[in-house]
Amino acid sequence: MYPVVPNTEQSQWLRERGCRDVELCFADVSGFARGKTLPREAFIGGQTLRIARAVAIQSCVGEFPDYHFYGENDPDATLRPDLATLRPVPWAATPRALVLCDCVDLDGELTPFAPRSALKRVLAGYAARGLQPIVAPELEFYIFAANPDPAQPFQAPALRSGRCEVGFDSFSFTTLNDLEAFFDDVYRGCEQLGIATDTWVHEMGPSQFEINLKHGDALALADQTFLFKTLLKETGNRHGLNVVCMAKPLAGQPGSSMHLHQSLVDRDGNNVFSDRHGNESALFHHFIAGLQAHLPKLMPLFCPSPNSYRRFVKGLAAPVNVSWGLDNRSVGLRIPQGGPEARRVENRLPGCDANPYLSLAASLGAGLLGIEDGLQPSAPAQGNVFKQADCELLPNTLDAALAAMQGADSVGRLFGEAFSLAYAAVKEVELQHFHGEITPWERRYLSVLA
Numbered sequence: 196m197y198p199v200v201p202n203t204e205q206s207q208w209l210r211e212r213g214c215r216d217v218e219l220c221f222a223d224v225s226g227f228a229r230g231k232t233l234p235r236e237a238f239i240g241g242q243t244l245r246i247a248r249a250v251a252i253q254s255c256v257g258e259f260p261d262y263h264f265y266g267e268n269d270p271d272a273t274l275r276p277d278l279a280t281l282r283p284v285p286w287a288a289t290p291r292a293l294v295l296c297d298c299v300d301l302d303g304e305l306t307p308f309a310p311r312s313a314l315k316r317v318l319a320g321y322a323a324r325g326l327q328p329i330v331a332p333e334l335e336f337y338i339f340a341a342n343p344d345p346a347q348p349f350q351a352p353a354l355r356s357g358r359c360e361v362g363f364d365s366f367s368f369t370t371l372n373d374l375e376a377f378f379d380d381v382y383r384g385c386e387q388l389g390i391a392t393d394t395w396v397h398e399m400g401p402s403q404f405e406i407n408l409k410h411g412d413a414l415a416l417a418d419q420t421f422l423f424k425t426l427l428k429e430t431g432n433r434h435g436l437n438v439v440c441m442a443k444p445l446a447g448q449p450g451s452s453m454h455l456h457q458s459l460v461d462r463d464g465n466n467v468f469s470d471r472h473g474n475e476s477a478l479f480h481h482f483i484a485g486l487q488a489h490l491p492k493l494m495p496l497f498c499p500s501p502n503s504y505r506r507f508v509k510g511l512a513a514p515v516n517v518s519w520g521l522d523n524r525s526v527g528l529r530i531p532q533g534g535p536e537a538r539r540v541e542n543r544l545p546g547c548d549a550n551p552y553l554s555l556a557a558s559l560g561a562g563l564l565g566i567e568d569g570l571q572p573s574a575p576a577q578g579n580v581f582k583q584a585d586c587e588l589l590p591n592t593l594d595a596a597l598a599a600m601q602g603a604d605s606v607g608r609l610f611g612e613a614f615s616l617a618y619a620a621v622k623e624v625e626l627q628h629f630h631g632e633i634t635p636w637e638r639r640y641l642s643v644l645a
């Protein structure tokens with residue numbers, strides 16, 4: 196593996212800024228930041244760092260699936276920095292930089308089950324057709340008061356009046372003002388990390404917010420979304436707040452999504468979802484049909500935990516189907532209003548808990564399979580699909596979603612067998628832990644049975 200060396204300008208920037216270290220970092224399958232910290236001069240000198248390749252498939256409970264999914268001898272992979280992502284770490288007290296890395300196996304190939312590799316694989320499929328996906332993720336999240344006890348329900352933070360929000364206050368400005376110091380820090384962090392945000396709004400739940408990222412290249416946006424989620428957490432910690440990106444942290448309140456807006460452009464930058472006359476193109480229909488055919492089999496990549504599925508209740512704007520329709524929030528695949536250049540598909544399935552690399556890879560990948568196979572979509576939905584008898588339902592537990600995934604070849608076709616087996620194995624480890632717990636509900640109601 197050849198050394199990756201920062202250019203003169205980057206080296207000078209690291210020295211002038213007084214960065215002591217550089218974090219070589221990547222997202223594991225759960226979307227957690229993993230990696231190693233290297234002294235600045237070692238990084239400038241191109242020192243290569245290795246890490247156990249299994250780190251990329253660490254489960255959210257910190258366990259690894261069986262060895263045979265990643266190599267009996269527990270081999271290494273190399274962390275290959277993507278120097279275009281070199282940034283200051285906004286939350287560091289001592290100046291520090293970070294750089295996002297690809298995990299590369301010792302034979303020089305991208306580690307197949309590392310999430311950034313999976314996205315790159317799908318993007319290469321598009322590039323081979325002269326196409327580039329353009330995406331814009333929208334992130335919802337809750338801000339709670341810090342509380343170290345996971346057995347306690349989350350509480351909204353006390354605001355300037357001393358009161359906590361109770362919810363159902365969409366689009367209000369009051370709490371944005373109350374949490375101004377936190378949001379200002381998030382804003383500054385975004386500037387430092389090169390994250391371009393668009394709208395910021397109060398969502399429906401108590402202290403629930405949504406921040407939309409500006410559209411752009413899919414790999415750049417996956418990197419930004421990953422860094423943005425990390426930034427939210429770190430900024431919350433500095434303000435004594437607990438930013439939570441679970442899909443459904445509060446019973447009876449809306450869940451948090453990560454809607455993905457997607458379009459495709461050709462080499463001249465034209466949106467190929469529209470034809471020469473500005474109408475819906477054949478490619479647009481194949482893309483939608485691919486999503487309709489494959490999303491139900493790719494659900495664990497959009498909704499990765501048992502909690503993810505609690506979000507899908509009718510009436511709280513979370514989809515339960517893969518219908519598509521123009522300007523319709525009761526469908527899983529919404530086509531927002533806009534001119535031919537803005538024609539895009541909004542995939543509303545992913546939760547905020549999804550790994551941005553994997554959910555983008557799976558969503559764009561499903562579209563690519565639709566294009567490759569020339570699939571045709573259903574007729575567009577009209578009206579409120581939640582109320583329609585034939586409103587097709589998606590798997591509504593991780594167990595069912597995993598079974599659907601394992602019974603189909605969608606993941607294997609997109610990401611290869613190594614990813615497919617390793618990802619399923621990670622989910623099985625997590626499900627074993629989940630099913631091993633006795634919940635407060637069981638203790639409350641079942642303890643009274645004779």
Ligand SMILES: NC(=O)CC[C@H](N)C(=O)O
Pocket residue numbers: 335405449450451452506511512513514524543
């Ligand atoms: N912004 C919205 O459309 C709300 C989405 C909803 N919170 C969900 O979980 O999907």
